[in-house]
Amino acid sequence: MTTLLLLDATVLTLSPDGSRVQPLAHHDVLVEGQRITHVQPTGQADPSHFDEVVRAAGRVVMPGLINTHAHVPMVLFRGLAEDVSIDRWFNEFIWPLESNLHPDDVYWGMLLGTAEMLLGGVTTVADHYFHMDVGAKAIAESGMRGVLGWAMFGSQGQAALDTTERFVRQHHNSADGRITAAIAPHAPYTCDDDFLRGSARLVDALGVPAHIHAAEVRAQTDLSLQKRGLTPIQVLEQTGLLRQGTILAHACGVLPSDIELMAEAGVGVAHAPKTYLKLGMDVTPIPALRQAGIAVGLATDGAVSNNTLDLWEALRLCAMLQKDRARQPEVLPIAEALLIATRESARVLGMADRLGAVQAGYLADLIVLDLGGLHHQPLHDLGASLVYNTLPTDVQTVIVNGQIVVRDRVLRRIDPATVVHQASRAMQRLAQRVPAQRIQTYQP
């Protein structure tokens, strides 16, 4: 097995209860194969005994960031749906644009977005998109870790469930275990109950998690109550999708009674704050969810609402939006924000036993940060700098599953020039909106 030594770093750890940031100065991280074997004071390990050494003196090592909800290939549509209402965003922009998508576009879009994320310190993504077979190929090649679901609308019927089943059987646990498959119906308002039940049967049969949008805004909850007397969360419960391991995207419009159901079921929530601000949406009630014991993780959503896949920006917006909503700057302090970005994001993906901490036995998904930039100086408080000052460009080296995939800001497995060229090639066709042609209608 390949061995790797991260030498003489400041290692970010949190106190067991998550209430304090506890940096370990002058520590080494030892990796064997896919896993961390030791985190120990510098001086005990001999660098000459390791296959690869990353000299990290003066740098910070922390768990790779985890993007708990994205539509990565949508980077292709960046900047094409600006300053419009959610209604128009779906019906006049996104869904018409997506009617032009070829599998090839998804492949190059996934590689482009993955390259952006790896360079920004994101080592795992839970992605929800079309043509996920080629998406999985891109993830496998990039070296990233992914929880991948092939997006389905109810209108696509049994054929979509069959495609998903084939996808899961082929890709689950592939790429040295880096790829986990998921069952990805779009949302309660785009999938009827039978389709949701069919999705739940796949979850049972295949033993993989579900990943679905739910109660994105309060208006969806209100409309669902009007139409059928049930909230979107109650619909998920009745159809068997509200269960341990399910990833709920957004949950901005949940009621207190929904939160009880979610906590009992053991679902996790993906929180994408930039999208909420930009689209004028409600904001995930993080304190209430966490109070109920529900895991909340960070997310970027797609680049057509979030514009980038920068999870550092999501991290500080997550903390700041809760302070803003509560009108109390004490809410969601720095250690809690870092807990959400690491252990809790891992818990949303059902991987808290192996991701989200720099700890012996955990998977070696690690990032090395250079906080020497002037925007961090003087560095009085490491936690504050990580939450409020860090830019994706501060990330120097990225390790996934024990393999170095970015070294000194250079991608090792993706050629960015080729990816940008291929993604841009399709631009003209992709940028055409044919509103009559849309894969779905937004009518919650």
Added chain:
Amino acid sequence: MTTLLLLDATVLTLSPDGSRVQPLAHHDVLVEGQRITHVQPTGQADPSHFDEVVRAAGRVVMPGLINTHAHVPMVLFRGLAEDVSIDRWFNEFIWPLESNLHPDDVYWGMLLGTAEMLLGGVTTVADHYFHMDVGAKAIAESGMRGVLGWAMFGSQGQAALDTTERFVRQHHNSADGRITAAIAPHAPYTCDDDFLRGSARLVDALGVPAHIHAAEVRAQTDLSLQKRGLTPIQVLEQTGLLRQGTILAHACGVLPSDIELMAEAGVGVAHAPKTYLKLGMDVTPIPALRQAGIAVGLATDGAVSNNTLDLWEALRLCAMLQKDRARQPEVLPIAEALLIATRESARVLGMADRLGAVQAGYLADLIVLDLGGLHHQPLHDLGASLVYNTLPTDVQTVIVNGQIVVRDRVLRRIDPATVVHQASRAMQRLAQRVPAQRIQTYQP
């Protein structure tokens, strides 16, 4: 006079009414001395005729960003007052910390913050801080443009006004015209009416603008009304400070009647959205202010609330927070955000006739951006990328007053290693809080 050619850039311009982004592809910007002389299609100018040439093919040239309200030397205290209420922020952290300040600290802090800003594309700052004589020295050396006010509390009495008068006489219009002096009483709640009147007399006598915090949160307005039946804006009006050219920081807590007074007087408003989120404050009512014709500009405030001096982050938060507050994603569209970042920020400083546009006759404060990073690809919409995707690290070259101060991300006039060393040297002393020793008490 030195001549400079920016060759073959995409030049950012906005339509005259500010409603559309109009990039000029393949254009040159010609500079003679401090000013832009021509903006013209590439091919007409001969590069060999210029003292300096910046090759900008595939890059974007736009006006340097303008930070309309900061306390730059507070970078020294970065990360020292996190997750605390405004009350504690002032009384237990900021004002005790500032009681340790030496002029030397201000000098190095100003250089450090200026270096961070220049590298991030900020070419002008309106700063409000103590020991501004050494602050001005740092600004002069850095090559940046500044509107500099020596912060005063009413408790300091006539001595402070005298110091300011000496400061203005010595520094106004210095550094090749890069430094404008300002009269900087802290706020209506820390300066009594006599002191504010004394400040207004200095504005009259010296012909320089005033720069003051006002109605930072609605609670200040309510308390002022309770205590004396006047809003902070009315207090400024009665004491002679609500006048053409005055820079009001924040104005988050103004009433509709205040907005009328402000519009009549011709003041400008500095908007620092990250601070408002982080401290759980109200948000500047930008649409109402702009509707009334009041100039609103972007700001970072100090790094103890904003953590960095990143004006790109302020730009996107400015747009997103208004969408959020209105619950309408159509509010504050991209072109308007860029207008606020450029021409309107210049107007807040009374410099709209010479800053904020890439236009013949304007001062040559220009930045060159490389939007080739993966987080911009594919680049469908330049305006969207500038507002929602741009990082300080995308800035390549920075020109102030016709002089190149950053070239290919290297500062030409500041040695960052020395500055960081000197700023860190004072860390131990500066980080000590002696709550009994504070320069002021927050009790609005």
